[in-house]
Structure formats: C-alpha cells, structure tokens
Amino acid sequence: MHSKEQISHDEYQKTADWLMSQTEHRPQVAIICGSGLGMLADTLKCQDSFAYSDIPGFPQSTVQGHAGRLVFGELKGKTCVCMQGRFHMYEGHSLCKTTFPVRVFKLLGVETLIVTNAAGSLADGLHPGDIMVIKDHVNFPGLVGLNPLSGPNDDKFGPRFPAMSGCYDKSLRCLAMDIAKQQGVASLMQEGVYAMVGGPNFETIAEARLLHRLGVDAVGMSTAAEVVMATHCGLRVFGLSLITNKVVKSYEDSDRVNHEGVLEIGRLRSQTLQQLVTELISRMEINNNITNNAV
Numbered sequence: 001m002h003s004k005e006q007i008s009h010d011e012y013q014k015t016a017d018w019l020m021s022q023t024e025h026r027p028q029v030a031i032i033c034g035s036g037l038g039m040l041a042d043t044l045k046c047q048d049s050f051a052y053s054d055i056p057g058f059p060q061s062t063v064q065g066h067a068g069r070l071v072f073g074e075l076k077g078k079t080c081v082c083m084q085g086r087f088h089m090y091e092g093h094s095l096c097k098t099t100f101p102v103r104v105f106k107l108l109g110v111e112t113l114i115v116t117n118a119a120g121s122l123a124d125g126l127h128p129g130d131i132m133v134i135k136d137h138v139n140f141p142g143l144v145g146l147n148p149l150s151g152p153n154d155d156k157f158g159p160r161f162p163a164m165s166g167c168y169d170k171s172l173r174c175l176a177m178d179i180a181k182q183q184g185v186a187s188l189m190q191e192g193v194y195a196m197v198g199g200p201n202f203e204t205i206a207e208a209r210l211l212h213r214l215g216v217d218a219v220g221m222s223t224a225a226e227v228v229m230a231t232h233c234g235l236r237v238f239g240l241s242l243i244t245n246k247v248v249k250s251y252e253d254s255d256r257v258n259h260e261g262v263l264e265i266g267r268l269r270s271q272t273l274q275q276l277v278t279e280l281i282s283r284m285e286i287n288n289n290i291t292n293n294a295v
C-alpha cells in the first residue's frame with residue numbers, strides 16, 4: 001500500500017507555486033524539525049507561516065510535539081523554511097506523502113536540507129541529551145521495498161538508481177563538530193549511524209539487540225526516507241539526532257520509554273540545538289551551482 005501511491009510532478013509544482021504566491025521568501029535552506037524540536041523555527045526573523053491544513057496538497061501532522069506549521073523566514077543572512085512537524089509512516093501516510101515537502105522544497109529553490117529527529121540510543125557512549133550528527137543511515141523500510149522512490153521514476157527530479165553513499169554531507173558534519181567545540185558542547189556531540197524503523201511501537205529487547213549488533217547507534221521512526229528523496233533530487237543533507245532515551249537492551253532493565261519523556265528531553269536541549277543549527281546555517285556556504293540531478 002505504501003509503495004503504490006504516486007504523486008505527479010504537477011502536484012508538487014502546484015504546492016510550490018501556491019507557496020511562492022503567498023510569501024516573498026525564496027528559501028535556500030529547509031529544516032525538518034523532529035519530535036519536540038519545533039522551536040528551531042522560532043529563531044527565524046520576518047516570518048511568514050502557514051498551517052499545513054491551509055497548504056494545498058500538504059499532509060497533516062497528527063503527532064503530539066509536531067505543531068503542523070510551515071515557517072519561512074531569515075536566519076543570519078540566509079532564507080530558510082522550517083517544518084514544525086513532520087509526517088511519519090505510522091500515521092498512515094504513504095512514503096510519498098511523508099516525503100512530499102522535500103520535493104516541494106526542491107521546487108522552491110532550496111539547496112540544503114537539515115533534518116532533525118528524536119532517537120533512542122543503542123551505542124554505549126550515547127546518552128539522553130546527547131546530540132548525534134548523522135553520518136549514515138540504515139533505511140529498514142527501504143530495505144524491504146518500502147521506498148518513496150518506488151514506482152515510475154520522475155526523471156525531472158533525479159535518476160532511476162541514485163547513489164546513497166555519502167548522502168550526509170561531510171563538510172557540514174565537520175563544520176557542526178567545529179561549532180560544537182566553539183560553543184562548549186563538544187562533549188555532547190558525536191557522529192553515528194541512524195536507523196529508521198516503521199514504528200509506532202518502540203523496540204522489543206530482541207529488536208534492540210539486533211540493531212545494536214548491526215552497528216546502529218540510534219534508532220527512530222523517520223528521516224531516512226526524507227533523506228533518500230532529498231539525495232535523489234540533488235539536495236545537500238545534514239542530519240542531527242537528539243538522543244532522548246536509551247533503548248532497553250537487557251531483560252533485567254525495567255525502564256520503559258515513552259513519548260512524553262522524548263518531548264521532555266527536546267525541551268531540555270532546545271537552546272543548545274537552536275544555537276548549533278543557527279551557527280551552522282550562518283556559516284554554511286550557499287553554492288547556487290551545487291550539483292543537481294533535478295531539471
């Protein structure tokens with residue numbers, strides 16, 4: 001069911017055209033905010049914001065901690081668009097719908113996508129409140145054929161068989177680590193591998209052990225499909241996971257993860273994340289000739 005739905009180029013274009021008719025902002029950078037991380041949008045100046053329910057073609061957010069607003073504005077000399085709330089497979093959206101905004105961003109002229117998420121840690125060295133710079137991902141839905149790129153390829157966006165190696169931009173990862181040092185939060189930051197699972201249930205202990213053995217550092221229920229779509233159409237990608245909980249890996253451990261706890265850690269780290277992302281956007285180079293698959 002998830003892989004069958006197709007969205008035509010015209011439908012993406014209609015949404016992009018509508019947005020361009022409603023705001024004068026022409027964003028270079030897009031940010032997708034994870035659970036409890038929507039406050040990143042508050043840093044934007046000269047805001048124009050739209051409820052998802054008012055944007056033609058846009059899906060709706062149904063998850064607590066995802067406000068459902070698209071915010072345009074200026075940040076340190078760059079024009080940005082920020083999703084306060086994303087779409088997940090477990091809400092019943094097809095993967096094409098969960099990733100719909102990514103192609104709309106492309107049509108708006110965005111060249112860099114920043115994805116953030118809340119994630120559970122499997123690595124011994126990653127603790128709640130830590131920030132993981134995503135260096136790579138395991139797209140579990142994609143590995144079993146649930147991929148937003150399934151179906152006829154839209155050559156106007158990108159090639160039939162896009163490479164995914166190096167999909168998290170190395171220079172932005174290095175820049176983020178430098179900024180963390182300067183901001184005195186380097187001890188909270190490390191690089192790692194994120195895995196996307198379907199959710200909405202959190203992992204069993206056997207699943208947690210499996211993920212750990214596979215080399216996954218943090219697990220969540222989003223992001224990888226968005227990054228596949230972004231890489232397909234030539235967007236540069238940077239990703240951050242806020243570690244909100246340890247994934248229980250022991251039968252002796254009576255801890256139980258819950259969504260409220262996930263949101264609480266988001267609130268706790270909101271300022272740190274805001275400062276980090278603001279400085280990253282301020283210092284990132286915008287290259288209008290960036291290699292681009294999309295016509």
Ligand SMILES: O=P(O)(O)O[C@@H]1C[C@H](O)[C@@H](CO)O1
Pocket residue numbers: 033034035063086088116117118119199220221222223258259262
């Ligand atoms: O949108 P993200 O990936 O940040 O949301 C994570 C995964 C689930 O949606 C939720 C679980 O608490 O947080």
